Amino acid sequence: xxxxLWAATGLVVLMVPLLGVAVARRPLEGVIALQVAGTLAAVAxxxxxxxxxRQAFADLALALGVLxxxxxxxxxxxLEGAR
Amino acid sequence: xREVAVYxxxxxxxxxxxxxxxxxxxxxxxxxxxxxxxxxxxxxxCLAAAVLVEGGWSLIxxxxxxxxxxxxxTAPVVTQATAHAIHRRREDx
Numbered sequence: 542x543x544x545x546l547w548a549a550t551g552l553v554v555l556m557v558p559l560l561g562v563a564v565a566r567r568p569l570e571g572v573i574a575l576q577v578a579g580t581l582a583a584v585a586x587x588x589x590x591x592x593x594x595r596q597a598f599a600d601l602a603l604a605l606g607v608l609x610x611x612x613x614x615x616x617x618x619x620l621e622g623a624r
Numbered sequence: 625x626r627e628v629a630v631y632x633x634x635x636x637x638x639x640x641x642x643x644x645x646x647x648x649x650x651x652x653x654x655x656x657x658x659x660x661x662x663x664x665x666x667x668x669x670c671l672a673a674a675v676l677v678e679g680g681w682s683l684i685x686x687x688x689x690x691x692x693x694x695x696x697x698t699a700p701v702v703t704q705a706t707a708h709a710i711h712r713r714r715e716d717x
Binding site: 570572 | 637641645648654657658660661664665668671672678683684687690691694695698699701703705706709710
């Protein structure tokens with residue numbers, strides 16, 4: 542395992558408490574945690590691509606980066622409409 | 625020299641990601657948590673820059689540029705939308 546893979550593992554570990562917040566707290570606070578977790582997941586995929594030298598993971602990182610932000614906006618729209 | 629830059633960017637990115645995670649977990653209020661989404665995007669951009677410096681102008685490096693730029697541009701928009709939603713929720717309460 543090289544340094545990039547260790548860094549990606551660290552980011553994945555950081556996502557665990559965020560998922561705890563998403564589960565345990567109120568929905569809008571959960572969306573905040575999911576937003577940060579999505580960012581970390583996208584960067585972790587990019588580091589995985591560099592660590593394994595496979596470009597496909599970088600494509601996944603880019604797709605997750607876009608869809609994560611759009612998904613957060615959709616969640617917010619849904620939560621505003623669910624009042 | 626390049627290795628030093630890669631290490632510096634990677635450490636800065638990791639530290640910012642850790643700060644962001646700790647802030648979101650430890651803060652008590654929704655708006656307080658929201659302040660800590662910024663360091664995550666900045667940390668992600670630092671890590672993407674580290675990948676770019678390490679790999680150069682490769683296909684992965686190009687994706688790193690796109691991802692870093694995407695995070696820096698979209699994170700403030702999403703943060704503002706979240707703050708707006710929290711504010712409206714409080715007004716209705």
